[in-house]
Amino acid sequence: MRTENRIEIGFLLFDGFPMACLTSVIEPLRAANEIAGQEAFCWSLVSEKGQKVQSSAGVGFEAERSLAECKDIGILFLLSSPTSVFDDPSFGNGVLRSLGRHGAVLGGISAGVFPLVRSGVMQGHPVSVHWCYEAAFKAEFPDMDARSEVIVRTASRTTVSGAAAGFDLALHLIQDRLGGDVAHEVACWFQHPMMRGAGVRQQVPSSNAPGTGDSLPPLVSRCVELFAGRLSQPISIAEVAQNMKVTPRQIERAFKQATGQSPSHYYRSMRMKAARQMVVYTKDPIPEIALAVGYGSVAPLVTHYRAAFGLSPSEDRRRINRFRVEDNAPLPSV
Known part of the structure; x- marks a missing residue:
């Protein structure tokens, strides 16, 4: 198999990383090499010190280099x-900055954006x-330009939202290096229906109620978008109705029909999910989390x-911290 002009990719793994995010990128690249009859891509597993790393599923991976x-x-x-950090942040972060200065493309897949x-x-x-x-990220990095697109690429940085987006990213790398025909054949090998690109937004669960489908009716969707922008400064349903130029009763009916919940309960659920992200994935004090999701007191x-x-919230955080310290159980990751 020819190896000229191959692209060398490293996967820097931390304990608790989601295994699917790794395989979803490597497998299409492996298939592309086979289809093209050349080693257009090669890869290696990396850890901070070359040590063995354990995935969130408890599967161990031997690093090939430090x-x-x-x-x-x-x-x-x-x-x-x-929550992953380098054992030696000064060294690890310094190496990343040096790689960036010398032309390497740096990226993060799913929660890998946090240490990045x-x-x-x-x-x-x-x-x-x-x-x-999202809530945990914005709490820790309020000044970052956080986006809901599945893939965000610049000339020197690439971030993707999860495992399926990692497969899409691999297809883009294949298309860039070997052309659209090879990328299409790889997608067909794995029965991957489409290659998502820049500007495609993530699918987000719309409701806990079954049978609501992948999308919400336009009125409900616009209300949810307004709710999402007002987690720390809650807005009343009457104000939402005025903003949407409909009556509160119309909003009530629309939410009940689409989600099985009242708009106020749906809104509260959004705030609770944001609060839990901050409880689990940040060290922010509980009073600060309360303020961040629109409560004047705990x-x-x-x-x-x-x-x-x-x-x-305190019990939830103690439970998570006990897992981290006693059981070394990985936090949920996607």
């Missing part, structure tokens, strides 16, 4: 949990953030949080 051995890498993707942004290499670059990490947050999740 981060210090990546000076000649062309592309480096970070895969991690949202912490390193300082994403200043001035937009970031694709998975919807389930007490009503605790009441609503317990109703939604069966325990208080």
Whole structure:
């Protein structure tokens, strides 16, 4: 198999990384090499010190090189949990910044954007953030340009929202290097129906109610978008109705029909999901989290949080921290 002008890709793995995000990029690249009859892409598994890494599924991966051995890498993707950090942040972040200065393309897949942004290499670059990490990401990085697109690429930075988006990214790399015909054949090999690109937004669960489909009616969708922009400064349903130029009763009916919930309960659920992201994935004090989701004090947050999740924010955080320390259990990652 010919190897001229091959692209070398490193996958920097942290404990708790989502395994699907790794295989969803490697497998289409492997298929592209077979179809094209050349080693257009090669890859290696990287860890901070070359140590073995455990995925979120508990599967161990042997690293093939340490981060210090990546000076000649062309592309480096970070895969991690949202809380992942380098054992030696000064060294690890310094290597990433050096790679960026010397022309390597740096990227993050799913929660890998968290250590990527912490390193300082994403200043001035937009970031694709998975919807389930959005509140936690914005709480930690309020000045970053966080986007809901499945893939966000610039000339030197690439971020994608999750495993399926990682497959789309691999198809783009294949198209860039080997052409659209090979990319299309790879997609057909894996029965991947389409290659999503820039500007395609993530699909987000619209409701806990079954049978609502992938999209909400226009009125409900516009209301949800307004709710999402007002998590820290809640808006009344009457104000929403005035903004939409309809009556509160019309909004009530539309939400009940589309989601099985009242708009106020749907709105509260959005705020609770955002609160839980910050409880689980940040170290922000509970009073600050309460303010971030529109509560003037902790007490009503605790009441609503317990109703939604069966325990208080503090109890939830203690449970997660106990897993981290005692069981070394990985946090949920996608």
